[in-house]
Amino acid sequence: MHIRPMSPEDVPAAEQISADAFFELDLALRAVTEPLPERRNAERGAGWIARTRRFLETDPGGCWVAEDAGEVVGLATSIRREHVWCLVTFAVRPTLQGAGIGARLLDAAQQHGTGCPRAMLSASADPRAARRYHAAGFALHPQLRLSGAVDRSALPAVTGLRAGRSEDLEWMDEIDRHHRGGPHSADHDALGGDEALVVAADRSGYAYASASKLTLLAARDEATARDLLWECLARSGEGFLAGHVTTANGWAVDVGLAARLELTTRGYLGLRGMAPPAPYLHDGALL
């Protein structure tokens, strides 16, 4: 078994491993009250492949695979954005987990962040992942989830927001620099995939969300953050999920519970060299 840089030809095999690993994990950790998990479908798989191929262009030094007998058996992809290193995906073939492959992959990927004062990752609830991240010096902050159908009678009137445009990206990146030490820059394309971008007209915050979930929300102040989250809830369909809320973002818990969403916990925001950002609800992969 050896660890080597990921090549474009490895990406489909890496996608399969990550789909298998997360599906098995979802099956293993499913609460009895939850529906059966579904394996990542072809459309989402194609999105994963396209995003990872972009990382091979922007961050070739951050993307690694483990190879055994000519087959890819594990992967770690990571990106560096100015002063912050972010672990995007980390997975090992389910039958080979717990044997030290993940430790070697993480060591390799972390070299890409050498000299970065800050590091972020969104950890699954896998206890193996928690051990690896803790050993790598990450502080693990529990992630809260707000999910369910929005009580539309609770929606307040919100003003001062509009649809985002490409010329907004520059000030949005400034907010990201403030909160996490680096912009989303090249990652805005992926964040805006199926999601709408809503921004504060006074440039004090922004959010990416679809009808079913919040992807990322960043603001300069809590009042703007609340307005943005309410707006995303107002646009929601049958069910909505804000899956990455830290306790530093109590304002989001206030909004979610006022909208009668359910509060649960899953996984961790792993941080090194920084406190949990707020008002800021991170994306699960691009942070």
Ligand SMILES: CC(C)(COP(=O)(O)OP(=O)(O)OC[C@H]1O[C@@H](n2cnc3c(N)ncnc32)[C@H](O)[C@@H]1OP(=O)(O)O)[C@@H](O)C(=O)NCCC(=O)NCCS
């Ligand atoms: C997380 C993951 C990538 C780690 O890779 P791995 O090869 O399993 O990791 P390692 O074997 O290097 O390390 C696992 C650690 O957990 C321990 N471990 C193994 N099985 C465990 C279990 N059932 N419960 C708790 N700890 C366990 C190992 O002993 C090891 O700790 P140690 O080095 O202190 O002894 C892999 O387990 C995986 O793909 N999990 C599912 C997908 C996932 O959650 N990815 C992380 C996304 S943030």
